[in-house]
Amino acid sequence: MKPLLLVDDLWVSFPTRTETVEAVRGVSFTLGRERLGIVGESGSGKSQTGRAIMGLTPANAHIRAGRLQFDGIELLGIPARQRRRLRGKRLSMILQDPKYSLNPVMSIGRQIAETLRSHETIGNAESRERTLEMLEAVQIRNPHRVYDLYPHEVSGGMGQRAMIAMMLVAGPELLIADEPTSALDVTVQLDILRILDRLVGERGMGLIFISHDLRLVASFCDRVVVMYAGKVVEQLPAAALARAEHPYTRGLLDCMPKIGEQRHPLPVLERQPEWAL
């Protein structure tokens, strides 16, 4: 079967005045209609991998890949206009913090409806109807009221639900969630994950879940890609995470406290220079 997404030898680099920073260095993986977790510390290139797939890499960056195919379409080979039509409609992305990722001067309902209206020719009534349905689908209890609210008038959890609604309303097949719960309270995180879990399952979407939280990814995803310094250091089924072999992954796992165990102090990661090679 043809994979939904095929990433083969992806490189993203940022030229600066003095040197070129390689953010992503030859990342490869494939994705079906499944949940793939990408974990790594900040600066490991996980977000830039996600943005490169979306086509949201900053204009000054250089991006190249052996193959970068979505549903058989070579993403780096098509014109920008065609690429834009894919965004929001067939592949879509949830950002980290709804406080910054929602337009502060546009009502929530209009922002969600805007996704629809930029991909389909539909009337006011229909776009409003489908926006309200989508707000209900992300478990917002009073969609009519929330439709007219502005981002500053809702809580973080509510804002992130609106974000999910905005990115899923046009029915994409692939969703990239870039740290979707990192800016939220712990109690709200679970709600958001549950909503995401249900929608991804119901709609049969592919999901790339980018996070620095190893445990969260292990419990939420089918497969895990571990990144370090712009490279994939290990790729394994989530269930097999405990049997990870790469010393970086092992080191991370060892740093986590376990219930019923007395370890003081907790071990910290001892980085080896050869991991970054």
Next chain:
Amino acid sequence: MSGTGTRAEAGRAARRASAIASTLIRFAAVVAVTYLGLLAVTFFIGRVIPIDPVLAIVGDRAPASVVERAREELGLNLPYHQQFLIYVKGALQGEFGRSVLTTNPVMTDIRRVLPATIELATLGTLIGALIGVPLGVLAAVRRGTLADQIVRIIGLIGYSVPIFWLGLLALLVFYARLRWTAGPGRIDVVYEYTFTPITGFYLLDAMLLRDWAAFRDIFAHIVLPASLLGYFSLAYISRMTRSFMLNELGQEYIVAARAKGLSETRIVWAHALRNAAVPLVTVIALSYAGLLEGSVLTETVFSWPGLGLYITNSLQNADMNAVLGGTIVIGSIFIGINLLSDLLYRMLDPRTRPR
């Protein structure tokens, strides 16, 4: 369900109405206090500066009895707090006494010169905003390219070259050499007896009178000074627009808008500029207020019979009533424009609206 819904709705509406009412009251209080402060400062200046208004009227060689009578007529023999009360009362009624220079009541003079200034400043600001904002947007979107550099140089020149020099140069080129425009003044002398202004805004008056020959002449007169003031405010507005836009284009919600698949046009104009418009309103309002009070040099170069020229002339002739009256009028305009930009700000930014 619907019963509780409407009740909640009614409650919200009532809360909203009371919030708006309290905002209005606060606005009125702010205006009142600011205006009182303006009057106090101008009163103080009028008493402190070393010009004796009595001498200015009766002259150096008047006998002591005449000086004394004039002093009593002006109310200058009263204690200061009484003088201030009279002053405030007069100012509230638009009564600033007579101008020594023109012998008209100051308010009559101001009513004559103010429209000339407003007409010029409004046109200048319109030009500045309508060209400056798109230029600033262009420079921000094409940051670092040739277009950006050109816009920045245009801005820098407008910002740093003295306006009177540019004015003289423009007169020399477009009026003296090329004869494309009319010279200094608002209107040619041939219209002096045929053209009777209604509102004092000549372009508007000519339209109302359907006097198209006069309209063309007035336009030929105003086009140079208005373009210069426009260029001046364009320089400022385009620079500010560029920096506000760069700030907005770097925000996360722009990434989100791209992820939604919106077109670049929509992202720039409907998302980024809509957010940049909030601080831009203040910038444009301040630049407009600046043109209203500060176009003295332009008015001098173009012999434009406006408020700036009037106040400068009065100042040079120690005509304090006229100077203070003009200052208060300018101050009032400032207060009004600030109030307006505050209201506009609230309309543009939902975060500043009362909930």
